[in-house]
């Protein structure tokens with residue numbers, strides 16, 4: 435596949451800790467991906483609009499504030515509503531084990547908790563990019 | 569294809585975004601798409617906004633877009649950032665500064681990496697402008713850093729070039745003179761909240777006075793703004809409108825657009841032919857072996873490429 439993979443990295447919710455998401459963004463760039471970074475405190479609407487306008491293949495969400503069970507499913511819903519049916523959503527942050535099945539059911543395909551390495555994120559993208567439609 | 573064209577003409581965001589991806593990835597279908605859209609183009613005004621990294625282009629745009637929205641205009645932005653020369657990847661962060669408009673359906677923002685596409689970023693920009701124009705945006709703004717030939721080519725695809733400078737550039741203004749200063753229509757000294765802003769303005773005035781300005785009777789306008797303090801934005805916004813109105817009245821906008829089309833045709837034809845040549849010669853597959861032969865002095869460079877080009881032309885003569 436010759437085309438560039440585009441990834442939106444966004445931080446919904448109220449916490450302002452963006453070190454993790456910035457680190458992953460830089461690592462993704464260094465791995466050859468195009469990363470659109472939208473910054474902290476993004477509303478689900480703003481993230482979904484950005485994902486569509488930027489025509490990204492993946493959306494990576496980062497959240498430390500604990501509101502993931504409300505925000506992540508809402509973001510997936512809005513992305514689908516605006517026509518991003520094949521956009522693959524993954525997430526990272528402090529997310530308790532017990533919430534993971536719920537989030538996966540609601541369209542968050544992979545969840546990387548604080549111990550995860552960048553390689554796991556990169557592998558996830560490589561393994562899933564084949565599914566992309568165009 | 570017909571469906572995508574119709575969707576774009578009706579302003580469908582998903583379709584517009586997808587079309588720009590086709591352009592960026594240089595898909596063959598993009599040609600038919602652009603040609604189908606072309607009859608619907610010609611209504612949008614296109615600004616180029618350029619200046620050194622960190623000069624405040626995106627922050628200022630955030631405010632200018634708000635002014636244009638109040639005038640009832642639909643606005644599209646293409647924000648171009650450089651790709652990493654090492655990995656080919658990029659971090660595109662301009663959206664971060666244009667948050668005011670993140671849920672406004674009258675604003676479309678697209679980030680583009682400068683080296684992500686085969687046809688060249690200027691060609692991609694020109695095509696993306698057509699998609700956005702056909703989709704009914706009244707104003708299209710291209711943001712790009714003002715260094716390098718590639719970036720200059722990009723802003724040359726626009727109707728009016730806004731050049732952003734900031735205090736503390738020092739000798740850089742002198743250096744800029746050679747390239748980008750010449751294509752600037754409107755000059756903006758941003759970060760006017762900083763010391764030395766007036767000094768920068770005087771420097772810009774001086775450099776401009778050295779230029780062989782084709783319109784000596786009317787010097788290029790210079791504005792002072794502070795995008796963080798929201799100062800000077802109304803004056804700038806009105807100034808840009810006036811400038812474009814003047815271009816229209818005295819027919820200069822037509823000249824500019826003709827020149828732009830000339831540039832585009834040159835770009836398109838050379839890109840097309842180059843690609844065909846590379847394909848027929850099998851350049852990518854054979855380059856290593858050519859390098860090897862030249863490196864080991866088995867062949868002489870001119871003799872080798874002349875032989876290759878002769879073969880190519882012979883084959884294409886019939």
Ligand SMILES: Nc1nc2c(ncn2[C@@H]2O[C@H](COP(=O)(O)OP(=O)(O)O)[C@@H](O)[C@H]2O)c(=O)[nH]1
Nearest residue numbers: 621622623624625626627665758759794795796
């Ligand atoms: N002091 C001051 N800082 C500004 C002004 N405009 C932008 N900045 C800051 O300059 C930095 C770069 O701004 P950005 O819009 O990303 O610049 P760009 O790279 O040209 O798009 C940010 O930290 C802005 O907050 C201004 O008018 N005054």
Ligand SMILES: [Mg+2]
Nearest residue numbers: 625626662711
């Ligand atoms: Mg910028």
